[in-house]
Amino acid sequence: xxxxxxxxxxxxxxxxxxxxxxxxxxxxxxxxxxxxxxxxxxxxxxxxxxxxxxxxxxxxxxxxxxxxxxxxxxxxxxxxxxxxxxxxxxxxxxxxxxxxxxxxxxxxxxxxxxxxxxxxxxxxxxxxxxxxxxxxxxxxxxxxxxxxxxxxxxxxxxxxxxxxxxxxxxxxxxxxxxxxxxxxxxxxxxxxxxxxxxxxxxxxxxxxxxxxxxxxxxxxxxxxxxxxxxxxxxxxxxxxxxxxxxxxxxxxxxxxxxxxxxxxxxxxxxxxxxxxxxxxxxxxxxxxxxxxxxxxxxxxxxxxxxxxxxxxxxxxxxxxxxxxxxxxxxxxxxxxxxxxxxxxxxxxxxxxxxxxxxxxxxxxxxxxxxxxxxxxxxxxxxxxxxxxxxxxxxxxxxxxxxxxxxxxxxxxxxxxxxxxxxxxxxxxxxxxxxxxxxxxxxxxxxxxxxxxxxxxxxxxxxxxxxxxxxxxx
Amino acid sequence: xxxxxxxxxxxxxxxxxxxxxxxxxxxxxxxxxxxxxxxxxxxxxxxxxxxxxxxxxxxxxxxxxxxxxxxxxxxxxxxxxxxxxxxxxxxxxxxxxxxxxxxxxxxxxxxxxxxxxxxxxxxxxxxxxxxxxxxxxxxxxxxxxxxxxxxxxxxxxxxxxxxxxxxxxxxxxxxxxxxxxxxxxxxxxxxxxxxxxxxxxxxxxxxxxxxxxxxxxxxxxxxxxxxxxxxxxxxxxxxxxxxxxxxxxxxxxxxxxxxxxxxxxxxxxxxxxxxxxxxxxxxxxxxxxxxxxxxxxxxxxxxxxxxxxxxxxxxxxxxxxxxxxxxxxxxxxxxxxxxxxxxxxxxxxxxxxxxxxxxxxxxxxxxxxxxxxxxxxxxxxxxxxxxxxxxxxxxxxxxxxxxxxxxxxxxxxxxxxxxxxxxxxxxxxxxxxxxxxxxxxxxxxxxxxxxxxxxxxxxxxxxxxxxxxxxxx
Numbered sequence: 035x036x037x038x039x040x041x042x043x044x045x046x047x048x049x050x051x052x053x054x055x056x057x058x059x060x061x062x063x064x065x066x067x068x069x070x071x072x073x074x075x076x077x078x079x080x081x082x083x084x085x086x087x088x089x090x091x092x093x094x095x096x097x098x099x100x101x102x103x104x105x106x107x108x109x110x111x112x113x114x115x116x117x118x119x120x121x122x123x124x125x126x127x128x129x130x131x132x133x134x135x136x137x138x139x140x141x142x143x144x145x146x147x148x149x150x151x152x153x154x155x156x157x158x159x160x161x162x163x164x165x166x167x168x169x170x171x172x173x174x175x176x177x178x179x180x181x182x183x184x185x186x187x188x189x190x191x192x193x194x195x196x197x198x199x200x201x202x203x204x205x206x207x208x209x210x211x212x213x214x215x216x217x218x219x220x221x222x223x224x225x226x227x228x229x230x231x232x233x234x235x236x237x238x239x240x241x242x243x244x245x246x247x248x249x250x251x252x253x254x255x256x257x258x259x260x261x262x263x264x265x266x267x268x269x270x271x272x273x274x275x276x277x278x279x280x281x282x283x284x285x286x287x288x289x290x291x292x293x294x295x296x297x298x299x300x301x302x303x304x305x306x307x308x309x310x311x312x313x314x315x316x317x318x319x320x321x322x323x324x325x326x327x328x329x330x331x332x333x334x335x336x337x338x339x340x341x342x343x344x345x346x347x348x349x350x351x352x353x354x355x356x357x358x359x360x361x362x363x364x365x366x367x368x369x370x371x372x373x374x375x376x377x378x379x380x381x382x383x384x385x386x387x388x389x390x391x392x393x394x395x396x397x398x399x400x401x402x403x404x405x406x407x408x409x410x411x412x413x414x415x416x417x418x419x420x421x422x423x424x425x426x427x428x429x430x431x432x433x434x435x436x437x438x439x440x441x442x443x444x445x446x447x448x449x450x451x452x453x454x455x456x457x458x459x460x461x462x463x464x465x466x467x468x469x470x471x472x473x474x475x476x477x478x479x480x481x482x483x484x485x486x487x488x489x490x491x492x493x494x495x496x497x498x499x500x501x502x503x504x505x506x507x
Numbered sequence: 508x509x510x511x512x513x514x515x516x517x518x519x520x521x522x523x524x525x526x527x528x529x530x531x532x533x534x535x536x537x538x539x540x541x542x543x544x545x546x547x548x549x550x551x552x553x554x555x556x557x558x559x560x561x562x563x564x565x566x567x568x569x570x571x572x573x574x575x576x577x578x579x580x581x582x583x584x585x586x587x588x589x590x591x592x593x594x595x596x597x598x599x600x601x602x603x604x605x606x607x608x609x610x611x612x613x614x615x616x617x618x619x620x621x622x623x624x625x626x627x628x629x630x631x632x633x634x635x636x637x638x639x640x641x642x643x644x645x646x647x648x649x650x651x652x653x654x655x656x657x658x659x660x661x662x663x664x665x666x667x668x669x670x671x672x673x674x675x676x677x678x679x680x681x682x683x684x685x686x687x688x689x690x691x692x693x694x695x696x697x698x699x700x701x702x703x704x705x706x707x708x709x710x711x712x713x714x715x716x717x718x719x720x721x722x723x724x725x726x727x728x729x730x731x732x733x734x735x736x737x738x739x740x741x742x743x744x745x746x747x748x749x750x751x752x753x754x755x756x757x758x759x760x761x762x763x764x765x766x767x768x769x770x771x772x773x774x775x776x777x778x779x780x781x782x783x784x785x786x787x788x789x790x791x792x793x794x795x796x797x798x799x800x801x802x803x804x805x806x807x808x809x810x811x812x813x814x815x816x817x818x819x820x821x822x823x824x825x826x827x828x829x830x831x832x833x834x835x836x837x838x839x840x841x842x843x844x845x846x847x848x849x850x851x852x853x854x855x856x857x858x859x860x861x862x863x864x865x866x867x868x869x870x871x872x873x874x875x876x877x878x879x880x881x882x883x884x885x886x887x888x889x890x891x892x893x894x895x896x897x898x899x900x901x902x903x904x905x906x907x908x909x910x911x912x913x914x915x916x917x918x919x920x921x922x923x924x925x926x927x928x929x930x931x932x933x934x935x936x937x938x939x940x941x942x943x944x945x946x947x948x949x950x951x952x953x954x955x956x957x958x959x960x961x962x963x964x965x966x967x968x969x970x971x972x973x974x975x976x977x978x979x980x
Binding site: 236 | 611660671686687688689691692697700704748752754800804808860864891935937953956967980
């Protein structure tokens, strides 16, 4: 099958030269995911400027049976925005749809188009004395539409939840080109189940998110970032409970990393320095924030919390940020873990969750199992302990051909990790989604009842199978 | 068509005498909704004791094509748990499935069966120093399964969200008798879109909720309830913004009622007294709470907040609860509005929402329109201003035959109110659901794209149309 000349001509006429191109110089940069794991082909790149234009091109695709892969910042972790190699797919970029339609400071919400970049959203809301609380490493490229389609997480999920918890309204184009308009920001609406939930996290397979109304919060008036050294991951979990008990809702982040990760980071960032003098098996980064209504007592409450933690022997050492610059410096260490790990050499990465209370035991038990089964490997976990979600990397033995290892031993290790996670009642995708990366693993390990529901709903909403084929379901 | 003797015999054998009955003395009390709006018939009452028994009876229904109406406490507002008059339907009670399976105090969550009554859940969690924050008038009969199936709201939605925000995991039986097990309490899980969202708020039409894992919060350590007298609903909205600004997250409820409602309540509760000396066009009940981590400064913060509100002339008068008994007394007034209103005579009720910031204007504009169009009626709004959701009652002119009026003029008024709400971008069901009460109105006024999605998903998950027929879709 080749994509019909009729389709290409109509698409070109419909969207004009800025909205549709087949020029390989322009298309090619978007055909490989940013981690270089997946490369595909496309019959063209559509970049509509409005929901109407987008709906028109989707109707055209439906009429000609052309599959569509929607793409935002192309910074996903699972290849969800990369087409297959057939060359029949239309790559549909949302990047031109980047208007912030309205910021309502009184109602604390923003309505913006899918192509708005997260960092742009942060800056626009900060200008109004508000903030959008979700943030993550790829904020300079990740778009609102991509964040919604993948139900993105990041480092503040502990307090504010993932994207799902922040979406108040949604606009989307369905597989047949109809527009679902649910931007109306009603706090309460019980007209049947909440249709927008079908779009959030469905990776573009049920519809294409074109705009959203998002929840905003009062700006942070003060924050304290604490760096703590700990003897074990279990101790980190105990400290987390202590912090939740002490400052409740003010606790905004609780991230962990082992000493090996911190070492890699300090090598990766030559100008950075270790927050603590000594070495510790584990390190925790703890963020406590206050808005205007509670800023007065924040530092005092943190001091009380940490004094009690020392008294109870919950940690080995700790330091508290004395300035905003120091708070930033602590976060920079955390945010550099992933790039620093990549510099250490070939590895397989896993984005897993198990029930929060089981996470320390899970890591302590399974890391030695993996290292024993595949001698020379090193299993490293770091990330969002507060959410029961860590990034679990297994680093290849030294002097290995990375690609060969990843496709052979690495693949076997990933299956083994996913088996273990499933056994412990966890998820093989805590926040990165399924995409094409984990589709086989989801089919292998997913609950058959859940999978059959997912497929039935997909079939009902996209009977031609045109929306992001080969992803998720 | 008569329900086959085979089915009835197999159901009886499968569930035993405690699990299945056709005795009309036992069945009949459940065939009319508690407000007496709807009465139906059933071929029998099934009361399974476990998920396995329930799945077995659903498979039997699927084999014999017998429709199923699930029922919890039978305290819904929209007739969603009442069967039609055909007599072919099986009434499926969840009330025997009332085990609280586990309360995990450290992880702050409870796993319980669908038949657990809300008040029982409150008591069980309070015993552990925790609380389940959702509460409403029918807490003595409403069950967890019903609350989830209708995505119930109540008076603390402002801070904690409706049921959807509190469900961490779900177990449900699908139309073909398969069991969907999603009780695993993972904080982060991105394996496709969140299937449990399809069950929440779908009124038993997509599956039958059998158990759930729910979020718990630390117990309230202190609370202050403030009663404020206001010149207008617009002033109430301004005061709400002031309170949000002053105490942020500590603001847990903000309920409003006009003087007429308070008068009716004081008549209904002869022993109650008015919180303020004077009369005011509107009254607001404001709840501010603190857990252990923030109790120390609560009263002080409330005093600062109210002093500033007086300074800025945001209200006419106010009083602050000096004791827990007084706090309870203020809430009793609010909770008595609905029964007190019923005593005033025949009325049509509407459970509506419009965007929060438009609510004062909506009520001020539309109430006189209704009263002018139908002379002798009185339009009264009260409820959850913080959520943009009020209960909007239109009281019949005096000396009217209630039933005749409700079916004639009352019905026309409801259509008019729903038209207005739709025009203002609102919802005709903010929290009570659609059931059979508003199914025609949803079909008339709902967004056609949203309705077709709803129907496609329903068709995909229940192709025989056996689950709660005649409700919602």
